[in-house]
Amino acid sequence: MNQLGFPILSLMIVLPVVAAVVCLYISANAARWTALLTTLVNFGLGCLLWATFEIGGPQWQFTERVQVLGWFHWALGIDGMALMLIMLSVFLMPICIGASWRSITDRVGLYMACFLVMLALMIGVFAAQDLILFYIFFEAGLIPMYLIIGIWGGANRIYASYKFFLYTLLGSLLMLVAMIWMIGTTNTADIPTLMQTDFPVQAQTWLWLAFFASFAVKMPMWPVHTWLPDAHVQAPTAGSVILAGVLLKMGGYGFLRFSLPMFPDASAQLMWLVFGLSMIAVVYTSLVALVQSDMKKLIAYSSVAHMAIVTAGLFAFNQQGIEGALIVMLSHGLVSGALFLCVGIIYDRLHTREIARYGGLSNNMPAFALLFLLFTMASIGLPGTSGFVGELLSLIGVYRMSSWVALICGTGIILGAGYMLWLYWRIAFGEAAGDDTRAMPDLDKREWALLAPIAAVVLWMGVYPEPFLAPMRKDVTALVARLAPAAPEGDAQLAAGSPRVPAANSPAHGGESPQ
Amino acid sequence: MTASDFILIAPELVLILGGLALLLVAAFAGDKVSGVVNALAALVFAGAIVALTITAQPGAWAFSGTVRIDSFSTYAKYLIFAAGIVILALAPRFYEREGYRSEYPVLILFASLGMAIMVSASDLMTLYIGLELQSLSAYVLASFTRTDSRSSEAGLKYFVLGALASGMLLYGISLLYGFTGTTSFDGIANAFGPEPGLGLLFGLVFVVSGLAFKISAVPFHMWTPDVYEGAPTPVTAFFASAPKVAAVALLTRLCVEALPFGAPAWQQIIAFMAIASMLLGAVGAIGQRNIKRLLAYSSIANVGFILIGLAAAGNEGAREGAVTSVLFYLTVYLVMTLGSFLAVLQLRTADGRMVEDMAGLSGLWKTRPGLATAIAIFMFSLAGIPPLFGFWPKLLVFQAAVDANMLPLAVIGAIASVIGAFYYLRIIKVMWFDAPAEEAFPIEGGAMERGLIAVAAAYVSVLGFALIGPLTAASTTAAASIL
Numbered sequence: 001m002n003q004l005g006f007p008i009l010s011l012m013i014v015l016p017v018v019a020a021v022v023c024l025y026i027s028a029n030a031a032r033w034t035a036l037l038t039t040l041v042n043f044g045l046g047c048l049l050w051a052t053f054e055i056g057g058p059q060w061q062f063t064e065r066v067q068v069l070g071w072f073h074w075a076l077g078i079d080g081m082a083l084m085l086i087m088l089s090v091f092l093m094p095i096c097i098g099a100s101w102r103s104i105t106d107r108v109g110l111y112m113a114c115f116l117v118m119l120a121l122m123i124g125v126f127a128a129q130d131l132i133l134f135y136i137f138f139e140a141g142l143i144p145m146y147l148i149i150g151i152w153g154g155a156n157r158i159y160a161s162y163k164f165f166l167y168t169l170l171g172s173l174l175m176l177v178a179m180i181w182m183i184g185t186t187n188t189a190d191i192p193t194l195m196q197t198d199f200p201v202q203a204q205t206w207l208w209l210a211f212f213a214s215f216a217v218k219m220p221m222w223p224v225h226t227w228l229p230d231a232h233v234q235a236p237t238a239g240s241v242i243l244a245g246v247l248l249k250m251g252g253y254g255f256l257r258f259s260l261p262m263f264p265d266a267s268a269q270l271m272w273l274v275f276g277l278s279m280i281a282v283v284y285t286s287l288v289a290l291v292q293s294d295m296k297k298l299i300a301y302s303s304v305a306h307m308a309i310v311t312a313g314l315f316a317f318n319q320q321g322i323e324g325a326l327i328v329m330l331s332h333g334l335v336s337g338a339l340f341l342c343v344g345i346i347y348d349r350l351h352t353r354e355i356a357r358y359g360g361l362s363n364n365m366p367a368f369a370l371l372f373l374l375f376t377m378a379s380i381g382l383p384g385t386s387g388f389v390g391e392l393l394s395l396i397g398v399y400r401m402s403s404w405v406a407l408i409c410g411t412g413i414i415l416g417a418g419y420m421l422w423l424y425w426r427i428a429f430g431e432a433a434g435d436d437t438r439a440m441p442d443l444d445k446r447e448w449a450l451l452a453p454i455a456a457v458v459l460w461m462g463v464y465p466e467p468f469l470a471p472m473r474k475d476v477t478a479l480v481a482r483l484a485p486a487a488p489e490g491d492a493q494l495a496a497g498s499p500r501v502p503a504a505n506s507p508a509h510g511g512e513s514p515q
Numbered sequence: 516m517t518a519s520d521f522i523l524i525a526p527e528l529v530l531i532l533g534g535l536a537l538l539l540v541a542a543f544a545g546d547k548v549s550g551v552v553n554a555l556a557a558l559v560f561a562g563a564i565v566a567l568t569i570t571a572q573p574g575a576w577a578f579s580g581t582v583r584i585d586s587f588s589t590y591a592k593y594l595i596f597a598a599g600i601v602i603l604a605l606a607p608r609f610y611e612r613e614g615y616r617s618e619y620p621v622l623i624l625f626a627s628l629g630m631a632i633m634v635s636a637s638d639l640m641t642l643y644i645g646l647e648l649q650s651l652s653a654y655v656l657a658s659f660t661r662t663d664s665r666s667s668e669a670g671l672k673y674f675v676l677g678a679l680a681s682g683m684l685l686y687g688i689s690l691l692y693g694f695t696g697t698t699s700f701d702g703i704a705n706a707f708g709p710e711p712g713l714g715l716l717f718g719l720v721f722v723v724s725g726l727a728f729k730i731s732a733v734p735f736h737m738w739t740p741d742v743y744e745g746a747p748t749p750v751t752a753f754f755a756s757a758p759k760v761a762a763v764a765l766l767t768r769l770c771v772e773a774l775p776f777g778a779p780a781w782q783q784i785i786a787f788m789a790i791a792s793m794l795l796g797a798v799g800a801i802g803q804r805n806i807k808r809l810l811a812y813s814s815i816a817n818v819g820f821i822l823i824g825l826a827a828a829g830n831e832g833a834r835e836g837a838v839t840s841v842l843f844y845l846t847v848y849l850v851m852t853l854g855s856f857l858a859v860l861q862l863r864t865a866d867g868r869m870v871e872d873m874a875g876l877s878g879l880w881k882t883r884p885g886l887a888t889a890i891a892i893f894m895f896s897l898a899g900i901p902p903l904f905g906f907w908p909k910l911l912v913f914q915a916a917v918d919a920n921m922l923p924l925a926v927i928g929a930i931a932s933v934i935g936a937f938y939y940l941r942i943i944k945v946m947w948f949d950a951p952a953e954e955a956f957p958i959e960g961g962a963m964e965r966g967l968i969a970v971a972a973a974y975v976s977v978l979g980f981a982l983i984g985p986l987t988a989a990s991t992t993a994a995a996s997i998l
Contacts, residue, residue, distance in 0.1 A: 069983050107880075132910070136901040143895060146940070150948045158948060162940060169900075169936055173929035180910070180917045180925070 003052050007064045009076040009127045012045050012090075013120045020116035028108035032101060035112035039094040039119060046090035053083050055470050059478065060192055063129070071189045075129035080471030081256055081326060082126040085249055088333045089122040091457070092245045096238035098450050099341055103237065103348055104152060111152060114144035115238065122246050126253060131179045131189040138250060139172050145239070145247070153234040160234035167227040171217035178210030195261040195482070208266035211259050219251030221311060222281035225304045232300035233353070237344030240296065244303050245337035252310050252329050256322070260314065261482050267315065268486040274315045279408040281308035286415035290422070295343045295353045298423055299336060302379065305412050306332045312409050313394030317487040321397020322476045323469060328390030330468060331378065331461060335387060338375045338454040342368070345447050346427075349440045355423065360432035365442045369428045371451045376424045378458045380417045386461035401490040523577040523584045525566040526592060527631050533559030534624040541617030549615040550607060556620035557603045560596050560627070567592055574996055576637070580699055583637035590842060590993035591634040591764040594849055598757040599627045601853050601967060605860055606749045608961050612867050619659065623753065626652035630761035637772065639688045639698040642765065646684070646729065649758060650677050656753065657746040669745025676728070676738045684725025690718030700773035707776040719777050722769065723784055729762035732822060733791035736815050740799075743811035748869065751807055752856030755814045760845050763821055767841055771828060771997055782829030785822050786924055792819030793931035800938040804873050806859055809938060810852070813897055816935050817848050823924050824912040833919035838994035839987070840911035846986065847908045847975065854971030855893045857964055861886055864954050876942065878951025883958070887946045889972040896975040898939040899932050904979030
């Protein structure tokens, strides 16, 4: 079975679902504690998973496989990339529950149930080894998220919830048709097998486009990103954290698991489509972020820009690019999650997300200002934080494929510094916008407990990223090898020049002397 | 005609004898005993199911080849009889105030008898007899609330348009008969040949059109929203469930058994109807405020999805999977539809008024959390969102279309699903996101109805996957028996 002797992945999926059902029937406070305990237990299981994951061992570990019907299996298993994304999910989830501890007072049981179901589905997405099982987990996430945005969201929540749901659904259904075609052709829905299958090049293009429709929306890539700012702004804090932290990673994971290994030729053909959209997204959404007056919208647009660096890195077809993209995904999950938490913390005090209503918070909220600064810097990609490692690696990877793309994506970091520093300046420095702003109390213990773990991991990943990279390295190498036959030559090839023929009158180096 | 013929049609015999006996009881004892008649009618259905189980045949002919008893007809009859029991279960409480009439269960029995004949028909004459028996009962049922002008209007409208459809069907039948010289499905299949003449094609078009009316496929759907809205809600639930199963099964058998050589012709027609139904069902529902009208459009859209499967059956190679997907879809559709209508029947105010306006659902989560959850499950399932069970039949019909090289059909189906999701989401939005309405729907009595809702909701929720194996096996066997 696996190195632990019990189906740990199934357990991690079933446990939150059971807890979710329990939450529906108990009082608000009991539901909070149940949810917190369950997510902590799941985090513990996740740590066990990470600790027992054999680095350099077989590609697929902790596999489980039970036939449901014909080609449809309850098949789970993870590789290093899935492991890290599962870790991200289980790490962020208790924090989400904590962030909603006091701000959610209406229908608490249902709220906690939605989050627990989300947790189960996220683990399912990353662990699924069956095409249709993956699809079920991938798509099912729409339901709890629709409810989270629609019930506990802000003023314009209905519009945002519809937009979120329908946008994502359209993309996914096209992917479903492509999946059905793949199953019909190969007669298997096993993802590891399909990853080794060479589809005809002509078909690959169509399949790639169908999957792209889904992942590009989920990611989100320009120009189908418009649901994200709406959803983020309207969702409650914890909803934004989970949306930015984990749900967006499903798009990147989809590219890694499906688009790249299953359709390498199409990926190479359409590489410039991805690069083009990524370049536009980096520059355009960064500029849009600059002019936002709503904090959450600003961070939402910055997410789009960061995700564009991820897509560019993924389609660089080399080790650095893909590893970098993975680290950006993890780092962005932590950092943007933390930034949304920071926004939530001050929103709970002043009940507005208008940047202009804040100011001078470093005076009355020094601890908040310090942590907010750390996450701001991590978002910019300052050395020593997780953002630096990921962005540097992915840009190196992109540079090896195309120097122009690297140049334009690089401007994203500069623009990112622009909007993030300006945001920080307007919130933390200067004069308070009003007496109510000046009177805001600093972080309490609960808020410390939410932000401190993220801050620690951000620094850890920034200073010593090896533990995070090590499990993924072999998988990335395998992926790069799979892509190698299709990979185009990059334009930034450094060639060793041939030595010049010495001039007749050049002084000789040692030895022989002129006659 | 031998004794073995009668043994083969034992379920129908149970319905005939039971129905006639109850008709006499109803005529002589009047409406005082309507509750008893209702219970007895349910017993007759149970008896029919038992008879069906005992006499089930993998493939047999009765009455000189005019009636076919095989796994396909058995499967469809199980669905029809089960739906009949549910329909009977929800009727008495609805008619409580105006007085429940004894003829109602009898009409349901006769309509179901007509449907049982339809799904067993292997001759154009049997087909027509079954269809008319079902239709005539249905016309009466639609206008059953005599004091309500909407109900009378629904009955009249249904009758006039239904008569027109029957005319088209008969005209088509006469053409088929005239050009082939036989009314039996096998005979028609043999006479049709790979290159049918114009007359045969005309006959085919008219027959398919007449049947399309019964399944309310676009462009023969016009009556559906009006009749669904006007007819008493239990009758609407009936129209949306069992007759759809019967008519789709009949159309499938006709296409596969009688017209295998006409496949290129009917495949085009059905593919067109599938696309038109899915899109019109999805778009038409968007502006609706009345829940029953909305469910009418939902049933049009769902028939469109079922027709994808049937269109795929036009390709020889994909036929078995396609027919299986049709049967599987019908099964899940039946549960979803009956569940939705059972839930709508719960929307009764304290003074006994039925609420059909969508605004009445506002904030249902607060007053009736269980009901709101059940409706949400039905809606997400009708929209085909995994992990709810409604996803699986959609997957199967898309798969059938892909296997039959009809990829555009699957893609259009995907797009129509997204449009359709919009209005299903709106119902959920009204129930879960909006502030509670003034009217409350008290829970009073009807434990059985609530139990049925719970069972239906549990089935179309993720729990349905537990039964996916046996259901697939049964529908595959059924599909194989008509190929």
